[in-house]
Amino acid sequence: MPSTRTVTLAVDALGGDNAPAAVLDGVAQALDADPQLSVLLVGPAEVVEPFAAGRDRCEPVITTEAIAMGEHPAAAVRSKKDSSIVVACRQVKQGRADGAFSAGNTGAMMAASLLVVGRIRGVARPAIASVFPSAGKPVVVLDIGANADCKAENLVQFGHMGAAYARAVLDVAEPRVGLLNIGEEPTKGSALALEAHELMRQHVPGFAGNVEGRDITTGTVDVIVTDGFTGNVVLKVVEGVSSTLLGELRKAMTSSALNKMAAAVLKPSLSRMKEKLDPESYGSAPLLGIDGLCLIGHGSSSARAITSALSTGARAVREDIVGTIAAAIAADTAHASG
Amino acid sequence: MPSTRTVTLAVDALGGDNAPAAVLDGVAQALDADPQLSVLLVGPAEVVEPFAAGRDRCEPVITTEAIAMGEHPAAAVRSKKDSSIVVACRQVKQGRADGAFSAGNTGAMMAASLLVVGRIRGVARPAIASVFPSAGKPVVVLDIGANADCKAENLVQFGHMGAAYARAVLDVAEPRVGLLNIGEEPTKGSALALEAHELMRQHVPGFAGNVEGRDITTGTVDVIVTDGFTGNVVLKVVEGVSSTLLGELRKAMTSSALNKMAAAVLKPSLSRMKEKLDPESYGSAPLLGIDGLCLIGHGSSSARAITSALSTGARAVREDIVGTIAAAIAADTAHASG
Numbered sequence: 001m002p003s004t005r006t007v008t009l010a011v012d013a014l015g016g017d018n019a020p021a022a023v024l025d026g027v028a029q030a031l032d033a034d035p036q037l038s039v040l041l042v043g044p045a046e047v048v049e050p051f052a053a054g055r056d057r058c059e060p061v062i063t064t065e066a067i068a069m070g071e072h073p074a075a076a077v078r079s080k081k082d083s084s085i086v087v088a089c090r091q092v093k094q095g096r097a098d099g100a101f102s103a104g105n106t107g108a109m110m111a112a113s114l115l116v117v118g119r120i121r122g123v124a125r126p127a128i129a130s131v132f133p134s135a136g137k138p139v140v141v142l143d144i145g146a147n148a149d150c151k152a153e154n155l156v157q158f159g160h161m162g163a164a165y166a167r168a169v170l171d172v173a174e175p176r177v178g179l180l181n182i183g184e185e186p187t188k189g190s191a192l193a194l195e196a197h198e199l200m201r202q203h204v205p206g207f208a209g210n211v212e213g214r215d216i217t218t219g220t221v222d223v224i225v226t227d228g229f230t231g232n233v234v235l236k237v238v239e240g241v242s243s244t245l246l247g248e249l250r251k252a253m254t255s256s257a258l259n260k261m262a263a264a265v266l267k268p269s270l271s272r273m274k275e276k277l278d279p280e281s282y283g284s285a286p287l288l289g290i291d292g293l294c295l296i297g298h299g300s301s302s303a304r305a306i307t308s309a310l311s312t313g314a315r316a317v318r319e320d321i322v323g324t325i326a327a328a329i330a331a332d333t334a335h336a337s338g
Numbered sequence: 339m340p341s342t343r344t345v346t347l348a349v350d351a352l353g354g355d356n357a358p359a360a361v362l363d364g365v366a367q368a369l370d371a372d373p374q375l376s377v378l379l380v381g382p383a384e385v386v387e388p389f390a391a392g393r394d395r396c397e398p399v400i401t402t403e404a405i406a407m408g409e410h411p412a413a414a415v416r417s418k419k420d421s422s423i424v425v426a427c428r429q430v431k432q433g434r435a436d437g438a439f440s441a442g443n444t445g446a447m448m449a450a451s452l453l454v455v456g457r458i459r460g461v462a463r464p465a466i467a468s469v470f471p472s473a474g475k476p477v478v479v480l481d482i483g484a485n486a487d488c489k490a491e492n493l494v495q496f497g498h499m500g501a502a503y504a505r506a507v508l509d510v511a512e513p514r515v516g517l518l519n520i521g522e523e524p525t526k527g528s529a530l531a532l533e534a535h536e537l538m539r540q541h542v543p544g545f546a547g548n549v550e551g552r553d554i555t556t557g558t559v560d561v562i563v564t565d566g567f568t569g570n571v572v573l574k575v576v577e578g579v580s581s582t583l584l585g586e587l588r589k590a591m592t593s594s595a596l597n598k599m600a601a602a603v604l605k606p607s608l609s610r611m612k613e614k615l616d617p618e619s620y621g622s623a624p625l626l627g628i629d630g631l632c633l634i635g636h637g638s639s640s641a642r643a644i645t646s647a648l649s650t651g652a653r654a655v656r657e658d659i660v661g662t663i664a665a666a667i668a669a670d671t672a673h674a675s676g
Contacts, residue, residue: 134582135582135586145520148520148527148528148529149528180571182483182486182566182567182570182574188486189567190486190567191487193486212571212574213571213572213573213574213575213576213577213578214574214575214577214578214581215578216578216579217575217579218582226571227528229520229527229531229568230567230571232520233518233520233550233551233568233571233572234571234575236520236550236551236552237551237552237555237575237576237579238575238579239551239552240551240553240554240555240556241554241575242579242583243552244473244556245579245580245583245615248615249608251611252604252607252610253604255607258603259603259604261600261603262599262600262601262603262604265596265599266590266591266597266600266604269590269591269593269594269597270587272590273587273589276586277582277586
């Protein structure tokens with residue numbers, strides 16, 4: 001049973017294409033929905049003070065700098081110590097918040113997570129995880145872009161981290177973990193996949209063997225592990241194919257007056273379908289392996305996506321995602337060296 | 339202008355889940371559609387003789403062995419010298435056919451292409467190309483699975499081969515060639531992608547820089563180059579997402595009597611949409627870089643897919659795909675060493 005302990009999240013008020021409006025709306029809805037959630041709202045005084053004034057469980061944290069979408073991530077994080085992203089992460093490092101969220105510059109949020117909050121002991125490479133909707137149950141896929149080049153040992157750790165996240169936010173007691181590959185047989189695949197398969201078989205509880213690209217949207221496993229290059233390509237292919245198909249569907253449905261009438265009849269069912277397959281349901285992607293919950297939102301996040309991100313984040317904190325990952329990594333390091 | 343010279347294709351009558359019925363139907367339709375096409379139909383006497391009897395431009399080639407779907411490709415090709423796949427490829431080697439087609443064991447067709455027909459001089463690694471439908475114009479993607487591990491030099495050759503194929507079958511005079519990567523900037527990506535970007539910029543005419551997973555279905559370039567691991571994952575993600583979305587759409591449209599009526603109104607428009615996005619339009623994937631046209635069909639190929647495969651194949655032969663690739667590879671080798 002998830003506890004309902006108080007959770008504090010630091011939120012970058014300036015993050016995302018629709019900031020600050022979407023962020024503020026998202027925070028307001030998340031606070032309404034979860035009476036045990038507190039928010040440290042990080043940003044310029046004129047944005048965060050009026051919003052926090054007279055509102056319960058929302059404290060303004062005033063910053064004077066901002067990192068723009070196009071800035072070089074590590075350089076910006078190093079030079080702008082009073083930017084909303086860096087200050088949000090600092091709240092986590094100083095123990096004032098359990099987690100930080102930004103829908104701003106993804107690279108800067110990653111860099112700040114690494115440089116300001118730091119890694120969990122024993123984690124070689126933190127990875128970005130994303131929950132993909134599917135026809136069946138949703139699937140945690142990682143790494144979707146933090147590490148373009150990976151070693152087999154990194155993929156083993158991604159397996160531990162992804163399983164911990166699936167347990168925390170998808171209600172799966174014993175997650176099945178698959179390795180993304182180009183054939184089901186253990187003898188198939190790239191040199192990296194072959195080596196990772198063997199190591200994961202030895203080290204990752206619940207390892208279910210190789211899965212293929214098709215399994216991303218069928219929900220045959222709970223977690224799919226891959227390197228950050230393949231994972232990022234997959235993420236964008238899924239987004240691209242979905243948007244192409246839905247776009248063509250929209251064209252077909254509006255191509256005549258009669259079609260429009262028929263489409264109106266179908267609208268409620270189609271909306272439910274889109275809802276089910278909507279990647280915004282979980283609203284953000286955690287950088288797992290960091291010693292605090294660091295959540296990266298999509299630049300185009302809507303208020304709804306931000307509400308989902310904060311509520312999924314609160315849930316992950318209550319399930320002690322960081323402690324669970326730390327324990328799994330520590331146990332496996334012991335196993336590997338012992 | 340494509341010539342209409344006579345083209346002879348050797349067809350494995352036993353290849354695919356629906357063989358021989360789908361193969362025979364597909365061949366019959368292809369022969370009807372193209373009066374300059376001849377087929378050498380390769381298979382057991384009881385299948386190929388009755389079909390060829392009294393039919394113009396179809397000659398039976400009798401074989402006594404077959405390679406099953408699950409057999410080890412290279413071993414099967416080496417031991418079963420009289421199998422329909424090996425004999426079909428031998429027709430190409432001996433100059434009796436311009437190309438060979440099989441929807442059977444993919445690995446065996448690849449192995450037979452390599453071992454029996456052989457590579458074009460200078461080609462290090464042949465690659466499987468596939469034409470992906472998109473919202474705009476179709477896109478040639480390669481490698482979709484022949485080489486799980488690639489070097490940057492291989493990707494350069496894939497660029498030449500993919501451009502030649504796009505010119506031959508997609509009617510694009512000067513194909514734009516993209517490198518699949520995880521960011522548009524030349525400084526983004528894996529070590530392989532970084533190195534390939536630089537080499538392709540120097541060696542591949544029409545190189546348009548990096549593209550992302552989203553571009554697979556938007557048609558921003560004509561050719562997308564990637565390693566066979568990523569390409570195979572992408573192929574299966576596209577298939578998986580499409581089938582999940584269309585499946586959910588079908589469910590939504592049949593969830594009530596009223597919905598079914600509305601769906602009936604939309605049916606013609608939706609059929610046109612599915613037609614446009616149907617991966618069967620080109621019906622097969624050539625193994626480019628082989629010294630003859632070797633076409634690999636999907637195991638589940640329908641008669642229609644086989645007809646498309648043969649007609650696309652005939653077109654590629656008339657456009658001299660093999661000669662064009664040979665010339666591009668020879669020119670680039672000269673450039674690289676000179």
